Amino acid sequence: MSKRSCKSMDLCAQTHRDPVRNIPMSTHHGNTGTGNPHDVDPADGWGEVPEADRPLWSRYMLDHCPAFPGATIMNFIAGSVVKGGTRVPQSWKDTAAELHNAGFSPIQYFLLAELLSGARKQGELQEAVHGHLFKQWFGYPYPDFRLNADAWRPWLQRLQNAQSPSRALSHILHGWNLPPLGTVRFRNGGQTRVVSD
Numbered sequence: 128m129s130k131r132s133c134k135s136m137d138l139c140a141q142t143h144r145d146p147v148r149n150i151p152m153s154t155h156h157g158n159t160g161t162g163n164p165h166d167v168d169p170a171d172g173w174g175e176v177p178e179a180d181r182p183l184w185s186r187y188m189l190d191h192c193p194a195f196p197g198a199t200i201m202n203f204i205a206g207s208v209v210k211g212g213t214r215v216p217q218s219w220k221d222t223a224a225e226l227h228n229a230g231f232s233p234i235q236y237f238l239l240a241e242l243l244s245g246a247r248k249q250g251e252l253q254e255a256v257h258g259h260l261f262k263q264w265f266g267y268p269y270p271d272f273r274l275n276a277d278a279w280r281p282w283l284q285r286l287q288n289a290q291s292p293s294r295a296l297s298h299i300l301h302g303w304n305l306p307p308l309g310t311v312r313f314r315n316g317g318q319t320r321v322v323s324d
Contacts, residue, residue, distance in 0.1 A: 172217050174224035181213040183233035184223040188215065191240035193222040195269040222273055229276035230283050236274075239282065242296045244270070251300060260299070 173181055185208045195201065196216050207214055226236055246252050247265060254264050263273035285295035297305055312319050 172220040173213070174220070174227075176220070176223050176227045180227070180233050181223075182208075182211045184227075184236070185213045185215045185219070187233050187237040187240070188219045188223065191237065191244070192219070192269070192271040193263070193273040194218040195266060195271040218273070225276040226274065229280055231276070231279075235283065235286070238292055239274070239279065239296070242293055243272075246296065246300065257300060 176184060189205055189208050194216060196204065200216075204215055223233075223236075231239075243252065247270070252265075258264060260275055260278045261272055262275050263271070265272045279299070282292075282295050282299050285298060286292060290298075294305075
């Protein structure tokens with residue numbers, strides 16, 4: 128491999144300081160080994176998140192980032208994560224730990240993030256009304272966001288009570304008195320029954 132000078136790149140980086148590039152991949156301050164990225168402990172910074180769940184959290188946060196680290200770094204992260212790696216920014220690990228402690232599984236995070244993405248595209252989310260549900264509102268131009276884990280516990284409780292995820296989200300976003308799901312009418316003239324939650 129040839130050794131090339133990156134002086135022009137250094138000048139560019141110095142004149143265009145990008146705060147996103149300063150996001151640490153880990154808060155580990157101990158011995159990081161030889162400098163080889165494979166010597167860095169991927170378990171560093173995950174808190175109480177079970178080791179078996181870490182690749183799932185990493186993969187799902189690749190699709191719904193709590194913090195977008197920039198295109199170049201994202202390419203490095205993605206290459207490892209899609210193969211089961213767990214070397215992700217510390218903010219992702221912190222978010223996973225907070226959500227895990229609130230009772231979320233990785234798939235529940237992904238499901239909620241997908242539903243929120245759809246609600247956002249349909250104009251159902253407003254920062255002034257729903258901002259308390261987030262630690263970080265959706266970024267621009269990259270829609271990174273960070274959930275307020277404790278604020279979403281009622282959504283999890285509704286799922287545990289066998290409510291559909293989208294209906295549970297509607298309750299969280301629009302209040303508890305939603306229109307009924309439908310009605311049941313009987314052909315023999317029986318009383319119409321309203322079906323609701």
